[in-house]
Amino acid sequence: MYGFSFASDGLKLDGSIFQPTTNEAKYPAVLFIHGWTSERIRSYQYAQALTDIGYVCVLVDLRGHGSSQGDRNTTSSKEFLRDVVAAYDFEATLPYVDEENISVVGSSFGCYLIALLTKERKVKNLVLRAPADYPNELFDVARGSREVTKFDILEWRAKKRASDETYALAALHDFDGETLIIESELDETIPHQVIENYMSAIKKINHPAPRGGV
Numbered sequence: 310m311y312g313f314s315f316a317s318d319g320l321k322l323d324g325s326i327f328q329p330t331t332n333e334a335k336y337p338a339v340l341f342i343h344g345w346t347s348e349r350i351r352s353y354q355y356a357q358a359l360t361d362i363g364y365v366c367v368l369v370d371l372r373g374h375g376s377s378q379g380d381r382n383t384t385s386s387k388e389f390l391r392d393v394v395a396a397y398d399f400e401a402t403l404p405y406v407d408e409e410n411i412s413v414v415g416s417s418f419g420c421y422l423i424a425l426l427t428k429e430r431k432v433k434n435l436v437l438r439a440p441a442d443y444p445n446e447l448f449d450v451a452r453g454s455r456e457v458t459k460f461d462i463l464e465w466r467a468k469k470r471a472s473d474e475t476y477a478l479a480a481l482h483d484f485d486g487e488t489l490i491i492e493s494e495l496d497e498t499i500p501h502q503v504i505e506n507y508m509s510a511i512k513k514i515n516h517p518a519p520r521g522g523v
Contacts, residue, residue, distance in 0.1 A: 310353070315369075317395040318388065322377040324369035324396065325349055327360040328405070335407040337433075340400055341368040342393055344417030344441070345452070348375030355414070367400040382453025386421070386443065389452075390429075393422045397430050409433075412486075417441045417499065424477040427484045434486045439493040440507050442466065442477050466503050472510040481510045 310327050329336055339359055341352045349368035356366035371392045373381025401408045412434035415423040420440030426432060444465060450456050472482040481488065488511055492504045 310357075313399075315395060315399045317372065317392045320372050320378040322369055322372060322379075322392060322395070323349075323375060324367060324399075325353070325356075326403075327353075327356045327364075327366040327368075329360055329363050329365065331363065333363070334405070336363060336365045336405055337410040338365040338367065338400055338403075338406045338412070340397055340411060340413045340423075341366065342396070342413065342415045342419035342423050343368075343371065343374065344415075344419050344439075346374070346381070347416065347419075350375070352414070352416070365400075365403065365406050367396065367403075369396040380453075383451050385451055386448050389418075390422055390425050393426050394429050397426060397432075401430075412436070414438070415440070421477045424480045424484075427486075428480045432484070432486060435481075435484065435488045436491070437488065437507060438491045439496050439499045440477075440490065440503065441499055442470070442475050442503055442506065445476055448476060463498070463500070467500050469502060470506040478506060478510040481507060482512060484511075 310325055312325055314321050314323050341356060343349055343351060349370050352368055356368055359366050370377040371389055372379030372384055400406055401411060410433050413423040413426060413432050414436040416438045418441050420437040421442060423435060447457055470478060472478045490504060490507055
């Protein structure tokens with residue numbers, strides 16, 4: 310594992326690369342996007358496990374998180390999405406990465422962002438761990454603004470949503486790759502209805518899994 314930095318909107322963002330030790334010309338790759346107030350280090354164990362079976366894994370700290378520059382409270386979801394696109398583009402240009410075989414793993418807020426990423430870049434597969442969702446009207450609003458902090462997000466998430474009702478659900482509905490959704494059974498910020506909304510947005514479900522603690 311080694312560190313790297315890349316630029317997004319003039320900010321220096323930090324990341325880590327896990328690379329297999331075999332001598333393949335090109336490797337399949339995975340991009341990890343953490344959740345709100347989290348950081349890349351929390352996914353190191355998963356990245357190492359994937360690297361051991363032949364994947365290149367790239368993990369990044371979004372702006373205002375971990376060791377990256379920026380203020381997360383003055384940043385909108387739209388701007389965070391630009392960080393994710395920049396991270397994807399960095400990974401896709403690594404000479405040992407198969408740019409046709411990049412999957413993305415997200416956690417909570419990171420799931421929302423990687424669902425949107427599928428509209429911007431070619432993603433092979435998605436893993437959504439406790440996926441969060443947000444109303445479209447907050448997409449361009451700073452995450453720490455009064456408009457966001459006073460919004461009753463738990464009440465909003467408790468309601469059934471159509472697949473065209475939010476940007477993330479609409480993006481997932483149009484996504485043609487495989488999607489794995491993982492629910493955290495005791496999660497108080499992502500109620501089961503959000504999981505149902507994401508599941509309903511998928512065009513075809515091959516193997517729905519039972520609910521369980523993660």
